[in-house]
Amino acid sequence: xxxxxxxVSEYIxxxxxxxxxxxxxxPNLNASIAIASWMGKGAYFAHQIRHQTLYLKQHQHxxxxxxxxxxxxxxxxxxxxxxxxxxxxxxxxxxxxxSPRTLCHHVxxxxxxxxxxxxxxxxxxxxxxxxFRLGYECKEAHKGIYVDGHECLDVIKERDVFINEQLNRYxx
Numbered sequence: 712x713x714x715x716x717x718x719v720s721e722y723i724x725x726x727x728x729x730x731x732x733x734x735x736x737x738p739n740l741n742a743s744i745a746i747a748s749w750m751g752k753g754a755y756f757a758h759q760i761r762h763q764t765l766y767l768k769q770h771q772h773x774x775x776x777x778x779x780x781x782x783x784x785x786x787x788x789x790x791x792x793x794x795x796x797x798x799x800x801x802x803x804x805x806x807x808x809x810s811p812r813t814l815c816h817h818v819x820x821x822x823x824x825x826x827x828x829x830x831x832x833x834x835x836x837x838x839x840x841x842x843f844r845l846g847y848e849c850k851e852a853h854k855g856i857y858v859d860g861h862e863c864l865d866v867i868k869e870r871d872v873f874i875n876e877q878l879n880r881y882x883x
Contacts, residue, residue, distance in 0.1 A: 712773065714750070715759075715763055715773055716773065717750075718746055718747075718750060718756075718760050718763075719760060719763050719764050719767060719773070721746050721749075722742050722743055722746045722760045722761075722764060723764065725742040725745060725746060726738050726739055726742040729741055729742055739761060740757075740761075743757035743758070743760045743761050744757045746760055747760065762774075787818075787823075787828070787830060787832065788840055788844055790826075790828070792826050793818075793822060793823070793826065793828070796822045796825075796826070797814070797818065797822065797840070797845070798845070800814070800817050800821075800822070801814070801845065801847075809841070809847060811834045811835075811837040811838040811841060812834055812837070814837040814840070814841060815832055815833065815834050815836070815837040818832050818837065819831050819832060
């Protein structure tokens with residue numbers, strides 16, 4: 712991100728200088744190529760500098776990294792506010808009550824309208840989020856309780872009888 716910001720700011724300064732002093736026919740192209748070569752990059756990076764400058768002027772921020780996109784589209788879960796609200800919702804749910812359907816309804820009815828985001832998700836998207844993005848698994852929860860019955864009345868009675876017999880045997 713820092714490299715991109717430096718490249719764009721230097722590009723803007725060099726474009727202005729080319730337009731003012733050199734009077735060249737293509738100051739944008741020449742400036743981007745000069746900045747790219749100054750940074751040890753090639754023609755593709757020069758093109759990216761020009762593209763990022765236009766995006767910056769239009770949206771007031773640099774474009775998101777490609778790692779944040781899937782198929783060229785930003786995902787709702789890439790939004791930090793959406794991710795935070797989803798995690799808060801899931802943390803408030805009790806064990807065994809989390810399902811893609813309930814997550815889908817909560818996101819569509821509460822989270823997105825509260826953040827003033829247009830869009831909806833479907834159950835398969837919620838299922839993908841739970842499994843691959845948030846690390847939830849669909850499995851049966853075991854309680855881990857073992858009952859051996861040592862406190863049952865018949866067991867207590869037999870134990871008392873056994874102890875009394877053994878004590879009587881040792882006392883003789």
